[in-house]
Amino acid sequence: MSQSRLASCIPLPLDNKVLSSVVEKAKDWALMHGVGMRDKAHFSKDTIQIAPFVLLPSPFPRTEFTKAVDLQPVLNELMHKVSHDDEFLEKTLQNALEVDDFTAKLYNIWIKVREEGITQSLSLGLFRSDYLMQQPDSNRIKQVEFNTVAASFGAITSYLPSMFRYVLRQLGHGELIKNMPENRALSGLCSGIIEAYDMFGVPSAVVLFVVEEVSYNICDQRFHEFEISEKRPDIMIYRKTLNEIYEEAELNDKKQLVIEGRAVAVVYYRSGYEPAQYPSQKEWDARLKVERSSAIKCPSIHYQLAGTKKVQQALAAPGALERFMAEGELRSRVRDIFTxxxxxxxxxxxxxxxxxxxxxxxxxxxxxxxxxxxxxxxxxxxxxxxxxxxxxxxxxxxxxxxxILPPLISGYVVRPNAAVPPSLCDLVSELGIFGVIIGNKEKIYINRQVGHMLRTKLADANEGGVAAGLGALDSPYLLDL
Missing domain, CATH: 3.30.1490.50 (Glutathione synthase lid domain)
Structure with missing residues (x-):
């Protein structure tokens, strides 16, 4: 089947002289506003380079964008309920546990803290639901996956609408700016961390970011810290690896996680989602120590298990949604996004x-x-x-x-150290919607949608991760189809 195509926001290709000029302006804008990453090939803590981005915002149907935004609180609640349904998780994961050592180790921590008695019943979720448009289905969105841990690029993508507004004005198309939605993902995600901190209720407590040994995606992580510090100067943030948590953190008699003499209110994982991030037993022991503590985890171990692909597959099976959602329009709308x-x-x-x-x-x-x-x-x-x-x-x-077979889009991808002007390419885009939820088994206290991101990749590339070097940052240009 040949792929359909969505029209670019302005006529393409651009004249090479115009293109080269606007690319240089956009690259400088990106560097000066933190749309950057550290270079994996020539790593230095003293330098960043531009993160790959698309020069022009990519078209996306307004109705489907609105649908994804409206559904996020519904999906937040669904995944919250799934994570607290012990029987469903056990049954869904049992076969995978026999052959997937990583998931089995996470699962064993969950079992252990349940048997001991859960110290902190509240969980903080900073979630992201990802979608592709399905071309044979009138470009309606279909869910690719639901991320419950380290849902990245909420920070950097919050700045991208400003960059695209600048680029469109430089190209003489300022009138198109009205079709670009605002994106307050950074503010929304950080508000979730702050609200969880306040619910912990210990004024001298700190927030702990769990990070990799080497952080390439440093801008996206640091912007969260800067935003929290600006909103709440009283909140101190520590950055620690799992190994450092093993070495430096301890549980006191109140089951508080204590680092440098201060209790930890919220633990926010930007690492810990793949096997390579647990190179030894020390990292697993650190994860267990955190889960045993009174800190509010983002995500808790059961939130992370609810984000596995087996759970996604099980929820799409006939009769599964009925366990968690009453009959009605919302359940139909959720089922409609499943492929x-x-x-x-x-x-x-x-x-x-x-x-x-x-x-x-x-x-x-x-x-x-x-x-x-x-x-x-x-x-x-x-x-x-x-x-x-x-x-x-x-x-x-x-x-x-x-x-999922999405429609093609024509555009330019701007990468660090690449030839200028870039070539016009066929691209496809994946939309991510961010959500925040705080609750326990009995009650959900906070649940909302907080922003979005768009990742765009070459049409012939299978994967689209920006941090993995395969995709490019983007922002939606809303179309009325």
Missing amino acids: GLYSLDFDDNGERAVEMAIADAERFVLKPQREGGGNNLYGADVKEALLRMRHSRERAAYILMER
């Missing part, structure tokens, strides 16, 4: 899914229980992997998802 998701367990349904994918591998994506990008398999790799795993329990660690 085909299939279990690969060793049962009749799993066998049928394997046969279907081997017969027509291009239609599917094979997904493990991971966040962070770069983990999925596509096309011929799907067939090869399933043939290899067909009779192995390893396959239960994956789910099968129907591949």
Whole structure:
């Protein structure tokens, strides 16, 4: 099937002289406003380079954007309920646990803290639900995944509408700015951390960011710190790796997590979502120590388990949503965003899914229980992997998802150290909507949508993670189709 195309916000291609001039202006704007990352090839704490971005905002249907925004609080609540349904999580994850050591270790921490008695019943969720437009379905949005841990780029993408307004004015199209939605993701996400801090109720407490040993995506993380410090100068923020938490943090007799003599109110994970971030038992011991504590976790261990791909697949199964949502329009709207998701367990349904994918591998994506990008398999790799795993329990660690075919967009991707002017390329865009939720099993105290991001990649690229070097930052230009 040939892919349809959405029209760019202005006629393309641009004249090379005009293009080169506006690219240089945009790159300087990006550097001077923190749209940057550290260079993985030549790392230095003293320098940043531009994060990849698209020169012009990418078209997105206004109705579908509004739908995604309106649905976010509904999805926040759904995932909150899932995370507190012990029976559902146990049943959904049981087969994956036998073959996925990483998920099993997270699960074991969850079991251990439940058996001991949960010290902190409140959880903070800074979630992001990601969507692609499905071309054969009139460009309606379909959910790619739901991120419950380290949902990144809320900070940097909050600045992008200003950059695109500047670029459009430089190109003589200031009249188009009205079609660009404001984005207050940074402010909204930080408000969630501040509200959780206040609910902890210890004025001298601190907020702890759990970070990687080396932080390449430093701007996105630091902007959160700067925003919180500006809004609430009384809140001190510490940055620690899991290894440093193991070495430096302790639990006092009140089960408070104490670092440098101060209780931790909120633990915000920007690391801890993939196996490489737990290179030794020390990191796992640190994670258990945090979960045992009275700190409000973002995410709690059960929020992280609820964000696994097996849970996403299970919720799309017939009858699953009925467990968590009453019959009505909202449940229908949630079901409408699901695409085909299939279990690969060793049962009749799993066998049928394997046969279907081997017969027509291009239609599917094979997904493990991971966040962070770069983990999925596509096309011929799907067939090869399933043939290899067909009779192995390893396959239960994956789910099968129907591949979403989004419309094409023409545009320019601006990358660090790349040739100027850039070439006109075919692109596709993925929309992410951020949400904040705070609650426990009995009550949800805060639940709202707080902003968005758009990641755009080359149309022939399978993955689109910006931090992984595969996608580019973008912002939606809303179309009335």
